[in-house]
Amino acid sequence: MQNQNYSVVLKGVTKTYDDTQVLKKIDMELEKGKFYTLLGPSGCGKTTILRIIAGFTEASSGEVYLDNQAVTSIPANKRKVNTVFQDYALFPHMNVYDNIAFGLSVKKVHPDTIKTKVNDVLQLVQLKGFENRNISEMSGGQKQRVAIARALVNEPEVLLLDEPLSALDLKLRTDMQYELRELQRRLGITFVFVTHDQEEALAMSDWIYVMKEGEIVQSGTPNDIYDEPINRYVADFIGESNIIPAKMIEDYKVEFVGKVFECEDAGIPANEHVEVVIRPEDVILTTPEDGQLIAKVDSQLFRGVFNELIAYDEDGNEWMAHTTGKVAVGSRIGLRFDPNSIHVMRLNESEEDFDARLEQYED
Numbered sequence: 001m002q003n004q005n006y007s008v009v010l011k012g013v014t015k016t017y018d019d020t021q022v023l024k025k026i027d028m029e030l031e032k033g034k035f036y037t038l039l040g041p042s043g044c045g046k047t048t049i050l051r052i053i054a055g056f057t058e059a060s061s062g063e064v065y066l067d068n069q070a071v072t073s074i075p076a077n078k079r080k081v082n083t084v085f086q087d088y089a090l091f092p093h094m095n096v097y098d099n100i101a102f103g104l105s106v107k108k109v110h111p112d113t114i115k116t117k118v119n120d121v122l123q124l125v126q127l128k129g130f131e132n133r134n135i136s137e138m139s140g141g142q143k144q145r146v147a148i149a150r151a152l153v154n155e156p157e158v159l160l161l162d163e164p165l166s167a168l169d170l171k172l173r174t175d176m177q178y179e180l181r182e183l184q185r186r187l188g189i190t191f192v193f194v195t196h197d198q199e200e201a202l203a204m205s206d207w208i209y210v211m212k213e214g215e216i217v218q219s220g221t222p223n224d225i226y227d228e229p230i231n232r233y234v235a236d237f238i239g240e241s242n243i244i245p246a247k248m249i250e251d252y253k254v255e256f257v258g259k260v261f262e263c264e265d266a267g268i269p270a271n272e273h274v275e276v277v278i279r280p281e282d283v284i285l286t287t288p289e290d291g292q293l294i295a296k297v298d299s300q301l302f303r304g305v306f307n308e309l310i311a312y313d314e315d316g317n318e319w320m321a322h323t324t325g326k327v328a329v330g331s332r333i334g335l336r337f338d339p340n341s342i343h344v345m346r347l348n349e350s351e352e353d354f355d356a357r358l359e360q361y362e363d
């Protein structure tokens, strides 16, 4: 029926609590062995999707397939899916070994087999030698690894991770991002990772679903989503952007701040009011004579590898740009853009137009 390479498929999945619809027709096709991220602000329904895949929550309508089998009536403990929760949900009174072995012991797996499997996953998460440690004596990052080991020991086909790094400090969090990604590549199983942190999503994922209020607003590779945000919500959510009012002149030509620029967008009617999105790192700084636009520098912030500069053009639009040099506050500068860094977004799109455009992006 479906492509054999899908490990999870959701078709028209909805969820309603009392009178509130928290998921509106979610469609997802997750290929085996890829790293997927659900990205969105608190309350948009990310955890609910994970719970429906895991079988902890029942969808109000729609279908869920795991490994091409409809699983609507299959209980959580019969699905080859494991979850790593944000708070780890470890047993505090047990040591590392017993925490990891617990699920297998309950299933009455032979003790020798348990020993081999637990040792294998301890190796995998680099916790060899910690078997007898109490959970209370482990650091945040170590507890996180125990939680992952406990999920992996069941040899799931799909691993669900619900904001697993949010309790860690920045340094450890970055280290764990590398480790998790590495682990996923080595194991080749499907990861579904939930986060509200856009940098984390961009760094780790093969494919991102950006969510808003129970809907998927855009899905694509990190590059697609970063470079071609489909609307202002996605552009704002994924990093800093310059969003400037503009008007379509014809295919591949857009006007803003009284000038006409080449761009890569086509299919939007002439004279339609739109917005252009330009990332700060795509703004090329030059002398006023060479600039396509002229702007006045308002402030500059040192950001480590670059300076972040705020400038205002003749129409009063604010521009953020990155530069490795220093530019005097108050000075006049020129701004230039490559056609392929000018992204056009439509305003007030009808739902049908939006869906059609979304499909075009997904193709």
Ligand SMILES: Nc1ncnc2c1ncn2[C@@H]1O[C@H](COP(=O)(O)OP(=O)(O)OP(=O)(O)O)[C@@H](O)[C@H]1O
Binding pocket: 017, 022, 040, 041, 042, 043, 044, 045, 046, 047, 048, 049, 196
């Ligand atoms: N058991 C429940 N009963 C009623 N409402 C619920 C229940 N579980 C979740 N909700 C509501 O569903 C919506 C989506 O919740 P969900 O936990 O999926 O969001 P989330 O995107 O994971 O948020 P967060 O990042 O804060 O965990 C929220 O408005 C939440 O209040």
